[in-house]
Amino acid sequence: MAYTLPKLPYDYTSLEPSIDATTMQIHHGKHHQTYVTNINAQVDKFPELKDLGLVTLNQSIGSSKIPKEAATAVRNNGGGHWNHSFFWKAMTNPSNTNGPSSEVKSAVESAFGSVDEMKTKFNAAAAGRFGSGWAWLAVKDGKLIITSTPNQDNPLMQVADDQSIPILGLDVWEHAYYLKYQNRRPEYISAFWNVVNWEQVTENFTSAKDGKVPNVV
Template sequence: MNRNNFLKSILVGAFASKLDVSQAKSFILPADAFTLPELPYKYTDLEPNIDAMTMEIHHSRHHQGYVNNLNKAVSENSSAAGKSLESLVKNISKYNTAIRNNGGGHWNHSFFWKILSPKATTPSDKLQSMIVRDFGSLDKMQTEFNAAAGSRFGSGWAWVILQNGKLKICSTPNQDNPLMDIAEQKGTPVLGIDVWEHAYYLKYQNKRADYVKAFWNLVNWEQVEKNCKG
């Protein structure tokens, strides 16, 4: 076993062990329980930009962990019962830390999977015009976005949001997002990237910038445009 495979085996074991413990306590799920969304592509389809092992762990372990823990947190909080995920997120200040972290984790990842695509796409003329209007060019938007993703200390996300009809860039810590009523920069997310280490460490190790650069090869611009329309 070479060094990279040895490191991967340790990391996979650590991730699995940590998440299995959090999911160990089972309870009866209500009919309206949150569920893990299926991906519109296979774990292997985003290679070489994101490797299959990272995708499998990220989706089936990390995201599933957020879903499981959110359902548990909601079951223990009567004021959250029956609320939609979007309603929980938009009014997150009313709820406890468990709902904030896991509700944000579920919403953010559900959003993230949709804006990734193994098929190369480009912005439509309409979306390109919006980008030029608000950033000057697509290159300038990418540079600003990359800077936000790279400078987010620790775990978090970088976003392109629609705020008062204009595109802006911001970042959030942990599993927060711009929809939350506690966000410093509020708006509707149209594009986002997960910069938690679990999103890239198996392939890119500590080279977050390389992961962010590769991300642009996977952006589903058709979905980004749909997000702009609400």
């Protein structure tokens, strides 16, 4: 089965004013669609990829399961498809974001001391990622960690410095924020917390604790 661009669980305008509608329309309809188109081209070219599924595909990046000739394209586009599918679901209209559940809050406090301290460390990881990439809140060995990855890499991949299961991610490629924030990446990062879908984060956390990757497609 070919990969498809997932529908957003909200309108392009829903994340205003933190993330503008024009950016969302281009980011989802153009950038994400390109990753989908490109990973489908690789699957068509290498039929052995068809049976892996998107999660296993990402978990196999860096291993012999991915044909050498396809490795770079699969890493960039398979990663881009999973990352964005995950990213869209982790956001919601500002009126729906109510802060972390007691379960997530307890885990955050155990790992970082407080929710504010977690946000500070996450923001630093996002702002400090040189060039393009992602910041992640993830579960590793049953505990929460903060990590970042370059380009369209993610913590599921075997090439990741901190292999883990993400429960929240932030895209810090310029195409994710430049129309509204220009070079003010820290301002975009700060605004992201206004649209975090904490219910989805809780669902992701529950899956990750059990060693399961959250379902995004």
